[in-house]
Amino acid sequence: MITVTTLSALSALASPSPALLIALTVAGWVTGVIFVAACIGLWVMSCRAYPYTACPKCDALGRVKHPSGKYWRPCPHCGGEGQRLRPGARLFGTGHNGGKGKGRNR
Ligand SMILES: [Zn+2]
DSSP states (O other): OHHHHHHHHHHHHHSOOHHHHHHHHHHHHHHHHHHHHHHHHHHHHHHHHSOEEEOTTTTTSSEEEOTTSSOEEEOTTTTTSOEEEOGGGGGGTTGGGGGGOOOOOO
8 A cells, every 4th residue: 555655656756747746836835935924923923022122223222422432322213212113013013112101202
């Protein structure tokens, strides 16, 4: 039984029919789509669990330093908070920032 199915599978691989090729192509596509969807899902979940990332302009310091190093001002990019909401976290709204009352004035 097993040898018969193996042989038929081998012969199918040796001379692939168009239907088999299409089936394999579709299976590859479905696998790829599922893989990409799983990656996006994991990323979105990670964005929900950890919605903030370090501000790229001030490196999470929240301030921009004068070249002398003595003076600084609040980073205009992140409003002095040193953190940025990740793009995926915007799907869930500003959630964690609600209680702060600082708000974003754009
Ligand atoms: Zn910043």
